Amino acid sequence: MSTWAVIGLMWAVTFGPRLLGLSLGRLELTPFWHAFLRFVPVSVFAALIVPEILGSPEWLRRLVGAAVAALLVWRQGNLAVGLLGGFGAYWLARVGGGAVASSRGPDLSQRQRAMLRGA
Numbered sequence: 001m002s003t004w005a006v007i008g009l010m011w012a013v014t015f016g017p018r019l020l021g022l023s024l025g026r027l028e029l030t031p032f033w034h035a036f037l038r039f040v041p042v043s044v045f046a047a048l049i050v051p052e053i054l055g056s057p058e059w060l061r062r063l064v065g066a067a068v069a070a071l072l073v074w075r076q077g078n079l080a081v082g083l084l085g086g087f088g089a090y091w092l093a094r095v096g097g098g099a100v101a102s103s104r105g106p107d108l109s110q111r112q113r114a115m116l117r118g119a
Contacts, residue, residue, distance in 0.1 A: 051116040058094070065090030 029037075053062045069086025073079060 051118065055116040061090055061093040064093045 049066070053059055053066055056062055065086045068089035069082040072085040073082030076082065
């Protein structure tokens with residue numbers, strides 16, 4: 001299959017959903033849907049972050065960084081401070097080593113690992 005055919009097919013497959021999403025901007029939603037859709041960014045964020053933290057061999061370091069970042073954002077209300085603090089805590093845990101460096105990760109079954117990776 002040629003490159004142009006692949007590009008054309010990809011365009012054809014993605015054009016409909018994108019057009020539908022853009023046309024929904026004119027739609028008036030009920031209060032139920034407004035309340036429901038408020039939680040979509042939080043759930044998508046959690047679905048992206050949790051497997052990356054728990055599915056890694058260095059899960060404990062990442063968990064420390066995520067906890068520090070969450071605490072800073074909650075207390076300071078500033079995302080930049082949370083990001084910098086989380087990265088700093090992660091790198092301190094990584095450089096500091098000790099018990100964090102020798103951790104082998106949570107005891108997960110093969111099924112749990114597959115679920116975390118989205119398989």
